[in-house]
Structures are given as C-alpha cells and as structure tokens.
Amino acid sequence: MSIASVTIEDVRRVAELANLELTPEEEPLMQRDLNAILGHVQQLQSLDTTGVPIMAQVGDMLAHIGSRELDTTGSELRSDEIRPSVDRKAVMQSAPETDGRFFKVPKVIER
Structure with a gap:
C-alpha cells in the first residue's frame, strides 16, 4: 500500500485552515x-492487532498515585454528582470587562 504524497498545495491549504502563515x-x-507523519501512520496501519484488546477509555486504566498497581475500575475518580455552580453575577463583578453575561476579551486572531 502506498501513501498519497502531500503536495505544496496541500501544505498551503492545511496552513490556511490552521491559520498559520508559512x-x-x-x-x-x-x-x-x-x-513523515503519513509514513508513520502507514506503518501503524500495517500492524497486526489481532487479540489486542480495545482501549476505549483511558480512565479504565488509572495508575494509583505512588504505586505500580493499576486501578481498572475507575474508583480513583470522584463521583459524578450534580453540584451548584459558581454564581455568575459574583464572577462577572470581578471580571476586568464583561457584558454582564460573558467575559470580554481582546481579539487575537485577525483574518
């Protein structure tokens, strides 16, 4: 299997999409x-992964802090509970600039 080679036009398009000036x-x-990245991906695609278990969630394999034992249950995670959020009005009062609902920040990307 051969990889499609990235052209200079492809590079320019990717740079445009990423808002990069090359x-x-x-x-x-x-x-x-x-x-080179595509070459590495091609190598990975050629590996035989038969019998390798699918790892859908990184949280399924949490390392205990300071230990080499693995927690495969996710018990080290905090419980997922509904809790009150911060008070928007109090947060907005301490913001340098706000419209009362959102933070106002300077524009950093020019197009």
Whole structure:
C-alpha cells in the first residue's frame, strides 16, 4: 500500500485552515514533516492487532498515585454528582470587562 504524497498545495491549504502563515522556506519543511507523519501512520496501519484488546477509555486504566498497581475500575475518580455552580453575577463583578453575561476579551486572531 502506498501513501498519497502531500503536495505544496496541500501544505498551503492545511496552513490556511490552521491559520498559520508559512514562509516559502517553511513550506517544503512542513511538506516533509507531514509526509513523515503519513509514513508513520502507514506503518501503524500495517500492524497486526489481532487479540489486542480495545482501549476505549483511558480512565479504565488509572495508575494509583505512588504505586505500580493499576486501578481498572475507575474508583480513583470522584463521583459524578450534580453540584451548584459558581454564581455568575459574583464572577462577572470581578471580571476586568464583561457584558454582564460573558467575559470580554481582546481579539487575537485577525483574518
């Protein structure tokens, strides 16, 4: 199985979607890196995972703090209980800028 090679046009499109500004010198380096990543993914796809159990939840295998024993029950997690949230009015009073409901922050991304 061969991998489709990432083109410079692909790199430019990915950079645009990620809101990255790449210099002409950086584009071929990014192309090389993306092709290397695809090569690693291809290697992973070729592995025989027959008999390897599916690990759907990382929380299923929590390590005990300071111990090498594994907790496979998730008992180290706090119980999921409904609790009162913080008072929005009190939080907004301590905010530097707010419209009363949301925090106002300066725009950091220009398009």
